[in-house]
Amino acid sequence: MKASNDKQGMEARLNQIIQQHSVLQDYVQTQKPNDLWLYDVAAKTEFLSHSFWTLLGYYAHDEDVRKRSPYLFSHYEDTLQSLLAKAKSEPGVFHSEMLLYQNRHGALLPLKCVVFGVSETGTETDYIFGAHLKIDIGVSEETARETSAQDGNTSKGLDLPAANELNQVLRAMNKCFPGAEVFLISPDWEIEFSNTAQSKTFEQQFSRLQNDALVTVQLNFIKAFEGGQAEFELVSGSIHESFHIFPLFASEGYVKSALCIIENVTEQKKHIEALKESEAHLKVATQLAKIGYWELDIASGVFTFNEQFINILGVSPDYFGGLKVPAERYAEEFLLDEDKPMIQEETRMAIETDDPGYSRYVEHRFRHKSGEIRYLAARFFVVRDNDGKVIKTVGANQDITERKQAEQSLKRLIDKTSDQNARLRDFSFIISHNIRSSVANLISLSDLLTEQPDNSQFVRMISDTANNLDQTIKNVNELLNFENDVGGQSRHICYLREVIDRAVNLNKNLIEEKGIDIQIYISANTQVMAFPAYIESVFYNLISNAIKYGVNENSRKIILGQEACEQGVHIYVQDFGDGLDLEKQGEKLFQLGVRMHSGNSGQGLGLFMTKHQIEAMDGKIWVESELNKGTRFNVIFTS
Secondary structure, three states: OOOOOOEEEEHHHHHHHHHHHHHHHHHHHHHOOOEEEEEEEOOEEEEEEEHHHHOOOOHHHHHHHHHOOHHHOOOHHHHHHHHHHHHOOOOOOOOEEEEEEEOOOOEEEEEEEEEEOOOOOOOOOOOOEEEEEEEEOOOOOHHHHHHHHOOOOOOOOOOOOOOOHHHHHHHHHHHHHHEEEEEOOOOOEEEEOOOOOOEEEEHOOOOOOOHHHHHHHHHHHHHHHHHOEEEEEEEOOOOEEEEEEEEEEEOOOOEEEEOOOOEOHHHHHHHHHHHHHHHHHHHHHHHOOOOOEEEEEEEEEEEOOOHHHHHOOOOHHHHHHHOOEEEHHHHHHHEEOOOOHHHHHHHHHHHHHOOOOEEEEEEEEOOOOOEEEEEEEEEEEEOOOOOOOEEEEEEEEEEEEHHHHHHHHHHHHHHHHHHHHHHHHHHHHHHHHHHHHHHHHHHHHHHHHHHHOHHHHHHHHHHHHHHHHHHHHHHHHHHHHHHHHHHHOOEEEHHHHHHHHHHHHHOHHHHHHHEEEEEEEEOOOEEEEEEHHHHHHHHHHHHHHHHHHOOOOOOOOOEEEEOOOHHHHHEEEEOOOOOOOOHHHHOOOOOOOOOOOOOOOOOOOOOHHHHHHHHOOOOOOEEEEOOOEEEEEEEEEOO
């Protein structure tokens, strides 16, 4: 610890902390401590009010002394260190110890030191509020004059007051530690005073203790008789007791008595344990819910995160060198460029708002340390100073990636279902029309056949109609199977040259019959991740279409080629036949039930199925065509 160079700033911060915490206001008003002090944990600097040094007999002209640490004036530095450690580890809880300070004249002054950890972030202690309460030992005016006259005396002993003043000393101790046992015991183990019983010996005073506990107390009294201080706790059943044993020195320098203060801290322990349990539950809950807390200091532009928020980012506090992170670094490493303007605008509105209850909820993406893009939900509010100026924003962020992914999956499912329903509705109209037409033909032909049983022409017509009806039913099954199977298939590596060669071979008879020249410019190593059944169907349909509609008397050539593409693998199927008028037919090309060529006996299902099979594999298809110059189907597989 070291004295702060910014005394005015630290004093103002002390007053501000007292105003912000009602429990500290109540303490100062009710207990009326003799002095107040503040310790900045991060800067490791402290401020002590002028009255502390007055208690020790130092004044304004002793500035060189007041720059020294109060540690140098305390006989129990370890106790003071322990007290500060408690305040750091348990913010929001009062802790106290009795300490002995050496005054300007060399005598020891007993003071009750009270500390209270103040957390600005809700997680760690940032400041320690402190106070000293003077224990009035009731030294006579004559003794005080003698002590005052010994300026420069180096005696380290606390002169015990006269016998008639002993009761005043112990009553002061009892007042300082209300409800505690206070007594004096001599080195020959006699009780000189007790405020709770008329015990005369050590054994009588501690008859309630078991052997092991009794030995512990004896050893610590021996330590006090040798000039040391003892602090420890004992547990007897459900009772927790805190022991403070101090040596009292005679003017000659030897220990004349030991002062013992025993406090029942059972309720305090229960409160601390309950607080720890509550904090543990809160920590588990925030971890399970992936919630982290933060605050942004507007003036410095520095974030203070709790450890849970840093864990959400995929790093540890060591990555930042602590819990404080410049806003610029956080934004640069973890925010997406597309989301930064929105976050900057939210910060600007928070700073400029006049709304005293201003709070906001926003969602944005962030870049996890693993590189994964995840989602955060942030709810925050503003903190103002006494002049109403916004000095910080405080909030809680929750990782909602799983929720957002579920929402996106649900949206895709809804879109897919809506699309399927629309296609099935359209297809049902087409199929119902085809079925009705086929059934009507069968009925009419059946009637005619009854009238002219030997007419073979009617028999052939019935056969053709029955085949059409059978094909319609097959088309229904094919479409329904396609809609149901998309989510149940798994992708595999497919070599496109092998797939295309098989599709060409399936059309071999028709190719030879029409004398078609098929040229393939696709590498044998070209591969994609796809559904094997779908990709076989895609190229069979595209090649079959080119053979059926892309060949005429002027051209019998079909080319299958490959082009460079950043998006994935680009394959095309090109013919040089009659072509299409895309301005008139382009929008209908991939629609269900549409026939693009006159005299086509098909039912308008091939290109519709081809398009949706490609899209089910995250690919895309489009057509380029010009009348009398041919048609080119382009397919890109992105996986």
